[in-house]
Amino acid sequence: MLTVNHVSKTYSGKVAYRALEDVSFDVKDGEYVGIMGPSGSGKTTLLNIMSTIDSPTSGTVQLDGEIPHALNEKQLASFRAKKLGFVFQNFQLLDTLTVEENMVLPLTLDGSHSISEMQDRVWQLADKLGIREILNNRIYELSGGQIQRTAIGRALIHKPKLLLADEPTGNLDSRATTDVMELLHKMNKEEQTTILMVTHDPVVSSYCDRILFIKDGQLFNELYKGEHRESFYQNIVQVLSLMGGDNRDLSSVRLP
Numbered sequence: 001m002l003t004v005n006h007v008s009k010t011y012s013g014k015v016a017y018r019a020l021e022d023v024s025f026d027v028k029d030g031e032y033v034g035i036m037g038p039s040g041s042g043k044t045t046l047l048n049i050m051s052t053i054d055s056p057t058s059g060t061v062q063l064d065g066e067i068p069h070a071l072n073e074k075q076l077a078s079f080r081a082k083k084l085g086f087v088f089q090n091f092q093l094l095d096t097l098t099v100e101e102n103m104v105l106p107l108t109l110d111g112s113h114s115i116s117e118m119q120d121r122v123w124q125l126a127d128k129l130g131i132r133e134i135l136n137n138r139i140y141e142l143s144g145g146q147i148q149r150t151a152i153g154r155a156l157i158h159k160p161k162l163l164l165a166d167e168p169t170g171n172l173d174s175r176a177t178t179d180v181m182e183l184l185h186k187m188n189k190e191e192q193t194t195i196l197m198v199t200h201d202p203v204v205s206s207y208c209d210r211i212l213f214i215k216d217g218q219l220f221n222e223l224y225k226g227e228h229r230e231s232f233y234q235n236i237v238q239v240l241s242l243m244g245g246d247n248r249d250l251s252s253v254r255l256p
């Protein structure tokens with residue numbers, strides 16, 4: 001469903017900086033893939049290219065049979081609205097709107113759904129996310145975990161082909177982190193949403209099916225989950241320590 005083919009990205013400026021160099025990989029339909037690497041290794045650059053916010057300097061990205069960077073602005077906006085969902089660490093919800101209003105927003109902007117269709121989808125998704133009871137609460141009344149559940153709801157409301165998440169648990173305490181990771185895992189399995197997630201946290205990435213490690217803008221390693229999350233976690237920590245990087249990459253958090 002996603003093919004990244006020899007992608008390089010050079011930021012121009014006083015001094016040109018090559019943030020990605022010849023990165024290639026495939027992601028299968030329904031796969032849950034984590035992207036890890038030291039600070040400054042190019043993870044966000046890669047995610048921005050896949051989210052079509054940014055373009056590669058060379059190479060191509062093919063997503064669900066299309067090459068988004070070849071589309072014009074209008075086609076690209078429609079591609080993004082139909083096929084992609086986004087979850088960020090700082091939530092990016094509208095604070096004074098309710099949970100339901102935030103969730104339904106992408107569908108109302110799309111304009112092709114009846115009110116009863118939208119209502120059905122919100123309720124069905126809210127049940128899965130465990131936020132049915134707070135649908136009428138405003139965002140500023142919620143906890144961090146509840147806000148991130150709402151953000152996931154908004155990102156999945158239109159059944160995107162690919163969910164892109166950049167440090168989705170970065171602002172959550174460990175309990176809310178576990179909660180959100182179990183939820184993303186469940187949504188990946190039940191809605192067959194393909195997920196690509198950038199994280200520094202090996203506990204968080206141990207929920208994925210596969211991890212891609214990036215170092216200095218290049219693919220460094222790849223790990224598949226075996227039968228046990230515990231050994232997957234140990235292997236992830238081992239690769240991170242081989243890569244070096246900052247302390248955040250080698251968090252001493254124990255697997256819950």
Ligand SMILES: Nc1ncnc2c1ncn2[C@@H]1O[C@H](COP(=O)(O)OP(=O)(O)OP(=O)(O)O)[C@@H](O)[C@H]1O
Nearest residue numbers: 011013017019037038039040041042043044045046
């Ligand atoms: N707009 C830009 N212009 C110039 N250089 C940039 C720009 N955006 C990122 N960079 C540089 O590209 C490199 C990769 O940055 P990127 O944000 O992709 O790394 P990252 O792995 O996501 O880091 P972190 O984990 O700290 O968020 C860094 O050296 C960064 O300084």
